[in-house]
Each structure stands twice: as C-alpha cells, then as structure tokens.
Amino acid sequence: KDTYILNMDKLANAKKDMAILHPLPRVNEISVEVDDDPRAAYFRQALCGKYIRMALILNLLNIVKEVK
Structure with missing residues (x-):
C-alpha cells in the first residue's frame, strides 16, 4: 500500500498529451494535487460512464428514444 502513488513529481516527465x-x-493511488492537471481525465471518465450506464439500462429495458 502507498507504493505506487501518482503525484506531480512522477508526472513531470510524462507526455503532455497523455490521459x-x-x-x-481512489484511495491513495493518485495524489489530490494531480486533480488540477489537464491530463487528469478520471472525473470526465466517471461522468461519461454514468451516461453510458444510463443508455445501457434504457436499451436493456427497450426504452430507446431516437436522438435528433
């Protein structure tokens, strides 16, 4: 535990276009200081995952509405 923690020091040499x-x-895997980095995409990932799960449930229940 606490062996692999992503922090700004480890991101210093990372590519600028990585995600x-x-x-x-998260528990301790990613330092809170990384949240403000533009490469941090985990909050957007969680938000998109929410909408994907909603769409899957609607599809499984056969409640599909056409998107215009």
Missing part, C-alpha cells in the same frame, strides 16, 4: 484514467473511487 490519466482511474475507475474511482
């Missing part, structure tokens, strides 16, 4: 993803909830 940091995480399934959340």
Whole structure:
C-alpha cells in the first residue's frame, strides 16, 4: 500500500498529451494535487460512464428514444 502513488513529481516527465484514467473511487493511488492537471481525465471518465450506464439500462429495458 502507498507504493505506487501518482503525484506531480512522477508526472513531470510524462507526455503532455497523455490521459490519466482511474475507475474511482481512489484511495491513495493518485495524489489530490494531480486533480488540477489537464491530463487528469478520471472525473470526465466517471461522468461519461454514468451516461453510458444510463443508455445501457434504457436499451436493456427497450426504452430507446431516437436522438435528433
């Protein structure tokens, strides 16, 4: 535990166009300081996952509405 923690020091040499993803909830894997980094995409990932799950449920229940 606490061996692999992503922090700003470890991101210093990372590519500027990489994306940091995480399934959340995080415990100690990613330092809070990374949240403000533009490469941190885990909150957007969680939001998109929410909408994907909603769409899957609607599809499974056969409640599909055409998107215009």
